Amino acid sequence: MRVSSLSFFTSSLAGIQQQQASIARLNQQIALGVRILAPKDDPVGTNRVLDLSNRIDVHTQYLANQQKAELALNYESTVVTGIRDLLVNTRTSLGEISPSHELSLREQYADVVAAAYQQLKDLGNTSDPSGNYIFSGYATSTTPFSHSQVYPALPPAASGASAYLGTPNGAEPNYQRFIEIDTGRLVQVNHNLNSAYQAGGGLGTDLLQTLDQLAINLADPTGAVVTQADIDNAVAAIDAALDGLGAIERSVFAAQQQIGDAKTSLEALIGTDQDALTALLELDDVAAITELQLRQTTLEAAQSAYARTVGLSLFNFL
Amino acid sequence: MASGIFGVSLLGLYAAQSAIRTTEHNIANANTPGYHRQQVNFTTPAPTYTTTGFFGNGVNVSSVTRVFNQFLDNELLLSQGQLARYQAYAAYAGQIDITLGDQDSGLSSALSSFFGAVNEVANDPTSLAAREAMLSTGRNLAGRLNNLAKVLDDTRKTINQEIGSIASQVNSYARQIAVLNDKIASTEALNGQPANDLRDQREQLAAEINKLINVSVITQSDGSYNLYVGSGQPLVVGVTANPLSAVSDPVDPLQQVLAVSIGGTAIQLDTALVTGGRIGGLLALRDDILVPAQQDLGRIGVSLAQSFNAQHALGFDLNGAAGGDFFASAASLIRQPSAYTSNSGDEVLTATLVDSNLLTSSEYDLIYNGAGSYTLVRLSDGASTTGAIGAVTTIGGVAQGFTLAEDGNAASNAAAGDRWRLRLTSGAALSFSVAVSDPAAIAAASSATGVPGDNSNAVALAQLQTSAQLSNSTATYQAVYNQLIGRTANLASEADISQTAYETLSQQAFEAQQSFSGVNLDEEAANLIIFQQAYQAAARALDIASSLFDEILAVAR
Numbered sequence: 001m002r003v004s005s006l007s008f009f010t011s012s013l014a015g016i017q018q019q020q021a022s023i024a025r026l027n028q029q030i031a032l033g034v035r036i037l038a039p040k041d042d043p044v045g046t047n048r049v050l051d052l053s054n055r056i057d058v059h060t061q062y063l064a065n066q067q068k069a070e071l072a073l074n075y076e077s078t079v080v081t082g083i084r085d086l087l088v089n090t091r092t093s094l095g096e097i098s099p100s101h102e103l104s105l106r107e108q109y110a111d112v113v114a115a116a117y118q119q120l121k122d123l124g125n126t127s128d129p130s131g132n133y134i135f136s137g138y139a140t141s142t143t144p145f146s147h148s149q150v151y152p153a154l155p156p157a158a159s160g161a162s163a164y165l166g167t168p169n170g171a172e173p174n175y176q177r178f179i180e181i182d183t184g185r186l187v188q189v190n191h192n193l194n195s196a197y198q199a200g201g202g203l204g205t206d207l208l209q210t211l212d213q214l215a216i217n218l219a220d221p222t223g224a225v226v227t228q229a230d231i232d233n234a235v236a237a238i239d240a241a242l243d244g245l246g247a248i249e250r251s252v253f254a255a256q257q258q259i260g261d262a263k264t265s266l267e268a269l270i271g272t273d274q275d276a277l278t279a280l281l282e283l284d285d286v287a288a289i290t291e292l293q294l295r296q297t298t299l300e301a302a303q304s305a306y307a308r309t310v311g312l313s314l315f316n317f318l
Numbered sequence: 319m320a321s322g323i324f325g326v327s328l329l330g331l332y333a334a335q336s337a338i339r340t341t342e343h344n345i346a347n348a349n350t351p352g353y354h355r356q357q358v359n360f361t362t363p364a365p366t367y368t369t370t371g372f373f374g375n376g377v378n379v380s381s382v383t384r385v386f387n388q389f390l391d392n393e394l395l396l397s398q399g400q401l402a403r404y405q406a407y408a409a410y411a412g413q414i415d416i417t418l419g420d421q422d423s424g425l426s427s428a429l430s431s432f433f434g435a436v437n438e439v440a441n442d443p444t445s446l447a448a449r450e451a452m453l454s455t456g457r458n459l460a461g462r463l464n465n466l467a468k469v470l471d472d473t474r475k476t477i478n479q480e481i482g483s484i485a486s487q488v489n490s491y492a493r494q495i496a497v498l499n500d501k502i503a504s505t506e507a508l509n510g511q512p513a514n515d516l517r518d519q520r521e522q523l524a525a526e527i528n529k530l531i532n533v534s535v536i537t538q539s540d541g542s543y544n545l546y547v548g549s550g551q552p553l554v555v556g557v558t559a560n561p562l563s564a565v566s567d568p569v570d571p572l573q574q575v576l577a578v579s580i581g582g583t584a585i586q587l588d589t590a591l592v593t594g595g596r597i598g599g600l601l602a603l604r605d606d607i608l609v610p611a612q613q614d615l616g617r618i619g620v621s622l623a624q625s626f627n628a629q630h631a632l633g634f635d636l637n638g639a640a641g642g643d644f645f646a647s648a649a650s651l652i653r654q655p656s657a658y659t660s661n662s663g664d665e666v667l668t669a670t671l672v673d674s675n676l677l678t679s680s681e682y683d684l685i686y687n688g689a690g691s692y693t694l695v696r697l698s699d700g701a702s703t704t705g706a707i708g709a710v711t712t713i714g715g716v717a718q719g720f721t722l723a724e725d726g727n728a729a730s731n732a733a734a735g736d737r738w739r740l741r742l743t744s745g746a747a748l749s750f751s752v753a754v755s756d757p758a759a760i761a762a763a764s765s766a767t768g769v770p771g772d773n774s775n776a777v778a779l780a781q782l783q784t785s786a787q788l789s790n791s792t793a794t795y796q797a798v799y800n801q802l803i804g805r806t807a808n809l810a811s812e813a814d815i816s817q818t819a820y821e822t823l824s825q826q827a828f829e830a831q832q833s834f835s836g837v838n839l840d841e842e843a844a845n846l847i848i849f850q851q852a853y854q855a856a857a858r859a860l861d862i863a864s865s866l867f868d869e870i871l872a873v874a875r
Contacts, residue, residue, distance in 0.1 A: 002838065003836075038807075040807045065437055138771040140771030179440065
């Protein structure tokens with residue numbers, strides 16, 4: 001077949017240019033360590049990559065949410081444990097009190113009860129490092145437990161009812177804070193301590209009022225005001241509080257379990273997805289470098305052939 | 319015509335000279351684009367009758383012709399035209415593909431950062447820092463959408479400019495062809511011989527035009543060489559070149575199309591028939607990738623604005639006020655229907671967003687049938703519905719997510735046959751923005767005053783990321799974006815493959831054409847030797863004939 005001089009050169013050149021383009025692309029892939037340089041290089045693979053990236057992203061966000069939830073719950077749990085210990089100790093002390101004790105002993109116990117009262121109020125009004133009250137539900141800038149301490153009162157006076165100023169327990173997820181730890185799964189991270197502190201209301205269930213009243217009555221110099229009923233009321237209030245606390249502790253524990261489970265499964269999912277993603281994106285270095293060497297050799301051969309044939313002309317012999 | 323022993327050799331010399339001259343011409347033009355090698359055609363003139371036999375009368379150069387094969391040249395023309403089309407398409411498609419899919423410029427990272435910040439507000443609604451982060455990632459998201467839309471819009475403008483410059487380039491080639499038509503006709507009339515080099519030039523110009531826009535070349539037995547574009551509009555007829563120009567598309571004034579001016583009237587070229595050359599690639603890219611991408615990005619913006627704002631409005635901010643629009647309202651992002659410039663009526667129609675969840679990325683055509691009846695056609699699949707203006711936005715029983723209305727002005731009315739093009743979401747991504755600037759105004763709470771710790775609305779806002787808010791509740795914002803990337807990647811990849819295929823086809827067509835019509839320098843070198851020897855032989859013969867004459871003269875002395 002006849003070959004024109006022009007097409008002879010253009011076809012050799014086309015071959016060389018193609019090899020150069022392939023080598024340039026391989027260089028870029030190797031330099032970046034990535035197989036897919038642009039979505040059009042592998043549309044199907046890119047689709048998969050996008051799906052995996054999205055999923056990893058969403059799961060990682062849930063892990064961050066879980067961490068926040070855990071922090072809140074751990075903080076709450078620590079405070080609740082402190083309250084429990086305090087209540088148990090106070091209950092033990094109450095067992096030692098008798099209305100028939102002499103004044104100096106009764107005054108001592110009054111101080112103990114008053115101190116317990118104060119500490120319980122402080123613990124109930126705990127705020128987190130940002131200054132938000134953790135037992136107020138949604139009303140994080142409002143002090144949850146309000147009670148005017150009447151002790152010491154001489155002569156003894158009646159202590160008023162305590163008030164809870166936070167948001168109540170409502171239908172989930174209202175009024176107490178929930179955090180989403182996985183798709184559609186919410187855990188409660190704030191609990192209503194009022195179910196412990198005001199289990200009913202009135203002496204025997206209103207913890208702060210009952211303890212305050214007991215301290216007032218114990219400190220009475222006449223010794224005639226304090227009765228065994230006062231002590232029994234205090235014990236009852238503490239028992240009710242411990243029950244309420246128990247419910248909260250169980251809820252916190254359950255939430256922490258849920259978070260732990262969700263964390264484990266999400267971390268595993270993220271791991272699997274990440275592996276798949278790496279497999280899709282990562283360049284097989286060995287294959288790439290081998291291909292590069294092959295194409296380099298081919299390019300050199302093409303260039304050498306071009307150099308040899310370009311000088312072939314009949315005019316050289318005329 | 320010379321005869322006799324001198325005459326015959328003279329003719330031989332002349333023939334050899336012509337052949338050498340043509341060979342020199344071939345050698346000189348070995349690299350000229352569009353050159354077809356020329357050859358001298360020899361014939362013998364009529365012999366002289368004598369009683370002792372017929373004596374030949376030398377050699378005639380009957381013509382100089384091109385070695386030309388119409389079929390091979392056509393194949394080359396076609397494949398180069400298609401190559402130019404796919405080169406243009408692939409170049410732009412590759413740019414858009416990488417812009418959309420890139421980690422840093424694409425939408426995905428901005429979208430996920432924003433929802434990450436929404437989650438942080440849900441985790442800690444009283445934190446002003448978390449709220450500030452939500453505002454700044456929101457602005458970042460808006461900025462990213464704006465940038466992507468701007469890249470697409472800039473591409474739209476560049477394509478418009480290219481159409482204009484291609485039109486003027488084609489016009490300059492066409493004028494040159496018209497001039498050549500005149501020259502060739504008049505010079506060929508002089509001696510009836512083909513004007514080889516002029517024809518080469520003319521065909522080369524036609525090939526250049528074909529790389530810009532596909533043309534049909536019609537040659538006729540009377541020698542006319544005419545070019546037609548589109549559905550048969552004449553570009554060059556004889557010595558008349560009809561100029562192309564870029565005009566506003568009657569369908570959408572933001573884009574340009576080509577029109578050819580015949581006798582002073584501009585006739586728009588049917589886009590469906592402009593399929594080859596650079597322009598074919600640009601128009602196809604605009605319809606296949608650019609406009610759908612603008613619509614899709616816009617749809618994401620509209621849906622994000624509407625659904626996020628709707629949830630935000632259900633909540634209360636840190637000051638106890640009900641949530642306002644977080645993003646600029648979705649209604650403000652909708653692009654109004656654009657009346658075809660060919661309409662005879664002057665009715666103005668407005669489109670109102672109803673439910674972004676039901677919006678599709680398709681364009682629509684609205685046609686007025688007269689007597690208050692309109693037909694809405696969904697261009698992606700051709701489905702349509704007919705009815706009054708208020709009822710025509712449900713196709714196949716499925717509401718399309720928007721409503722239409724006339725402007726209520728009795729003075730402006732539609733004429734039967736008037737049309738509007740609806741590209742409702744194509745401008746949304748460009749105008750998308752955050753409307754809130756005060757972090758306290760983020761409505762994280764579901765209940766009013768005094769409850770700063772209420773995060774339940776923020777939780778609901780965060781859940782929008784994973785809930786299907788688009789495409790009739792089948793896709794999330796990210797999913798629609800991924801579909802856009804995927805579709806663009808597929809088209810760009812196909813274009814690349816086609817480009818490679820046509821590079822090979824063009825190369826093969828070129829080699830085939832060249833093997834027939836191209837100059838081979840070695841062949842020309844051999845020809846030089848042949849004709850040089852022929853010349854030498856003829857000169858020698860002349861010398862001998864001359865010496866014969868001297869003999870005769872010597873005898874007479």
